[in-house]
Amino acid sequence: MSAANGRRIAVVLFNLGGPDGQADVKPFLFNLFNDPAIIGLPGVVRTPLARLISSRREKEAQANYARMGGGSPLLPETRRQAEALKAELQSRRPGDEVGVFIAMRYWNPLTEQTAAEVAAFAPDEIVLLPLYPQFSTTTSQSSLKLWNETYRGPGVSRTVCCYPRADGWIEAQADLIRAKLAEAGDRPVRVLFSAHGIPETLVAKKGDPYQEQIEATCAAVAARLGPIDWSICYQSRVGPLKWLGPATPDAIQQAGRDGKGVVLVPIAFVSEHIETLVELDEEYGELAHEEGVAPYLRAPTVSLHPAFVGALADAVIDGLGRTGVAPFGPGCQGRWKACPCQRERRAA
Ligand SMILES: C=CC1=C(C)c2cc3[nH]c(cc4nc(cc5[nH]c(cc1n2)c(C)c5CCC(=O)O)C(CCC(=O)O)=C4C)c(C)c3C=C
Numbered sequence: 581m582s583a584a585n586g587r588r589i590a591v592v593l594f595n596l597g598g599p600d601g602q603a604d605v606k607p608f609l610f611n612l613f614n615d616p617a618i619i620g621l622p623g624v625v626r627t628p629l630a631r632l633i634s635s636r637r638e639k640e641a642q643a644n645y646a647r648m649g650g651g652s653p654l655l656p657e658t659r660r661q662a663e664a665l666k667a668e669l670q671s672r673r674p675g676d677e678v679g680v681f682i683a684m685r686y687w688n689p690l691t692e693q694t695a696a697e698v699a700a701f702a703p704d705e706i707v708l709l710p711l712y713p714q715f716s717t718t719t720s721q722s723s724l725k726l727w728n729e730t731y732r733g734p735g736v737s738r739t740v741c742c743y744p745r746a747d748g749w750i751e752a753q754a755d756l757i758r759a760k761l762a763e764a765g766d767r768p769v770r771v772l773f774s775a776h777g778i779p780e781t782l783v784a785k786k787g788d789p790y791q792e793q794i795e796a797t798c799a800a801v802a803a804r805l806g807p808i809d810w811s812i813c814y815q816s817r818v819g820p821l822k823w824l825g826p827a828t829p830d831a832i833q834q835a836g837r838d839g840k841g842v843v844l845v846p847i848a849f850v851s852e853h854i855e856t857l858v859e860l861d862e863e864y865g866e867l868a869h870e871e872g873v874a875p876y877l878r879a880p881t882v883s884l885h886p887a888f889v890g891a892l893a894d895a896v897i898d899g900l901g902r903t904g905v906a907p908f909g910p911g912c913q914g915r916w917k918a919c920p921c922q923r924e925r926r927a928a
Pocket residue numbers: 596597598599609612617618637641652653654712716718719776777778779818848849853854855
């Protein structure tokens with residue numbers, strides 16, 4: 581089926597998902613820890629372990645979600661981004677019929693439901709677009725793998741693997757940080773780019789490009805800001821493995837020892853949720869206060885920033901323009917080392 585004057589284009593946005601209410605916390609955590617991309621053990625061990633961890637973690641996680649009204653704001657935030665992207669794409673391609681869908685990895689709307697909705701939309705073309713600027717086996721690859729195993733409808737698929745240095749993404753970040761630097765005035769501050777951590781072994785043994793892409797994003801944002809004091813740190817550590825470091829709390833303490841305030845910048849998230857509103861604002865805000873780190877300012881996530889929405893639209897249009905069966909990263913569907921983005925990286 582084709583739109584009257586053009587093509588039917590489905591854009592599928594991928595994100596992690598979050599519980600809608602308190603009763604969803606445990607099954608959401610179970611889905612997360614039962615993902616082989618998160619716990620790389622055979623199912624016979626992983627599934628009971630996921631049950632155990634989700635039971636043990638439930639109360640504490642529920643208390644954290646309760647601080648945001650009971651559930652995660654991630655889905656409503658992502659819906660607003662989907663609407664903004666749809667409006668932008670419709671204005672850029674008035675002849676096409678565009679549908680923007682959301683597939684969450686661990687909570688509703690889950691991949692299976694979205695795959696059925698996309699199939700019913702009967703697209704001519706599909707662009708798979710993770711809401712993770714930096715590619716990781718734990719996030720984008722996990723979502724894309726499940727999508728490719730699940731979707732059985734029509735349409736030619738193209739994948740946007742990642743966009744760690746996309747112009748609009750970098751500009752949106754820089755713009756939001758500039759506002760916080762202006763708020764700091766002449767008080768000395770360090771810009772701390774805080775990324776969600778992953779276990780070190782994923783980088784060392786699986787060659788996960790996440791850390792390298794985080795570093796690429798931070799360098800690009802810092803370059804656009806001009807001379808500033810900046811460093812990178814990693815938040816949200818879970819479990820017994822060694823994670824990427826330095827840890828964000830340590831970096832905040834270090835800033836204090838160096839006599840600096842902090843502008844904290846979430847650099848791997850594109851919307852607000854538990855990891856920004858509770859962890860960065862409340863938990864680390866308290867730590868900064870105890871450590872006498874002042875000012876402690878947190879840049880908002882890029883959310884609906886027009887430059888960011890523009891970057892997503894650019895990525896979709898770029899993806900649509902790629903021909904053949906190797907668009908923007910089929911390599912990222914489990915074979916990301918062969919992806920064009922990795923070739924660009926090696927050439928840089
Ligand atoms: C760049 C984004 C993310 C990476 C990389 C990532 C890896 C990762 N996460 C966990 C464990 C948890 N993550 C949780 C919440 C959460 N994680 C991300 C993003 C990334 N995770 C987001 C956007 C969210 C928020 C969802 C929401 O509900 O608002 C949680 C649940 C919260 C908690 O209990 O702390 C867990 C657990 C691991 C183990 C991992 C890599 C191995």
